[in-house]
Amino acid sequence: PGDADVLLNFAATQRRQGRWAEATVNCERAFAINPRDPDISGTWIECLVAQRYYARAERAIERALAIFPGDSRLLGQKAQARFARDGDRVRYRAARDAIPQATGAVPLDPRFGQFWDACENERHAEAVMTFDEAPELFMRSGRGGRSDRDIDLLLRRYFFAATVIGAGEKVRDRALAAIAEAKSVPARSRGEGYRIARLALWQTYAGQLDEARKLADQTLKLISANRDAVDDPVARALVAQVYLALGERDRALQLLDQALSLPSRLIANELRLEPWWAPLRDDPRFQAALAKAAPRD
Numbered sequence: 001p002g003d004a005d006v007l008l009n010f011a012a013t014q015r016r017q018g019r020w021a022e023a024t025v026n027c028e029r030a031f032a033i034n035p036r037d038p039d040i041s042g043t044w045i046e047c048l049v050a051q052r053y054y055a056r057a058e059r060a061i062e063r064a065l066a067i068f069p070g071d072s073r074l075l076g077q078k079a080q081a082r083f084a085r086d087g088d089r090v091r092y093r094a095a096r097d098a099i100p101q102a103t104g105a106v107p108l109d110p111r112f113g114q115f116w117d118a119c120e121n122e123r124h125a126e127a128v129m130t131f132d133e134a135p136e137l138f139m140r141s142g143r144g145g146r147s148d149r150d151i152d153l154l155l156r157r158y159f160f161a162a163t164v165i166g167a168g169e170k171v172r173d174r175a176l177a178a179i180a181e182a183k184s185v186p187a188r189s190r191g192e193g194y195r196i197a198r199l200a201l202w203q204t205y206a207g208q209l210d211e212a213r214k215l216a217d218q219t220l221k222l223i224s225a226n227r228d229a230v231d232d233p234v235a236r237a238l239v240a241q242v243y244l245a246l247g248e249r250d251r252a253l254q255l256l257d258q259a260l261s262l263p264s265r266l267i268a269n270e271l272r273l274e275p276w277w278a279p280l281r282d283d284p285r286f287q288a289a290l291a292k293a294a295p296r297d
Contacts, residue, residue: 004034008043015047018229020263023047031060035067045077050230050263054085055297075099080267085295087269089120109137115154122275124161131158132170152198156241159205160276175206193223193235201238204245216242220255233264241276253280257289268293 001007007030014023027044034040041064048057061078068074079095082088101108111130115138118127131138131154138154155178162171182199200215216239223232240255259266268290271277280286 002033004030004037004040007033008037008040011043011047015050016228016230018263020047020051020229024051031063035063038068042073046265049077049081049084050265052084052263052293052296054081054295057081070100072099072101084267084269087272089273109134111137119157119161119275120273122278124164127161128158128165128167156201156276163205171205172207175202178202179206190228191231193219193226193228194231194238196222197235197238197242200242201245204242209246212242213246229263233259233262233266237266244276244279249280253283253285253289257285257292260289260293266293
């Protein structure tokens with residue numbers, strides 16, 4: 001009972017099982033024993049955010065910042081938790097821009113911020129032009145670059161923007177390259193539902209609609225069998241995006257509603273602004289789904 005690592009591993013398992021309240025308690029106990037372990041504070045914050053206790057998450061972040069002042073990861077989590085709570089995008093963007101880069105990090109190219117701003121404000125042509133000027137800037141992964149999921153989000157934003165402006169051939173070529181790369185990655189038990197859902201979405205942009213539908217159905221069967229409470233809601237939301245791209249609006253809304261009914265890292269204020277959900281913004285069912293992910297404190 002006095003071993004912080006045991007408590008952390010217990011919490012990490014419980015959240016995969018969907019036992020979020022128990023996981024949170026064990027994280028709090030582990031933090032009290034060893035507050036200098038960033039894995040403990042990170043898991044604790046993630047548990048609170050998943051349950052949409054955003055104000056509690058901010059307080060936990062402040063406690064961690066007292067130990068690691070100026071930590072860029074914690075500052076990013078703080079900005080996101082506040083945005084999840086109040087939906088103030090201007091303040092969120094200012095808070096993100098003010099975060100100091102981690103020591104040794106690759107300096108952030110201003111074109112990255114330009115692309116992000118253009119996407120968020122639906123200036124699609126500008127977003128596509130910025131990305132095409134230096135695609136390697138946005139696709140840099142590994143040490144000194146972006147995580148695979150960050151790159152996935154950048155590609156989703158690019159594909160959507162390019163489709164809106166009618167750059168079909170450009171979208172298809174880049175989507176085919178993304179499909180080939182995704183298929184080259186060995187399958188893993190964890191996160192496999194997300195990987196297949198992402199591949200299905202790339203196939204919609206490549207025009208491989210029948211294949212995309214099959215993979216979307218495969219994803220839903222897989223996550224129903226695996227029941228991973230951390231990754232499954234995110235994969236379900238991604239499949240919803242696939243069905244929306246396939247023109248199946250009702251199916252997309254049903255899946256999005258299911259995803260937002262569960263604890264997860266999906267944030268209603270972020271989904272509300274994502275450009276690919278624009279066709280649903282006036283639909284009462286979309287607003288009802290978002291309401292299920294409202295802050296709980």
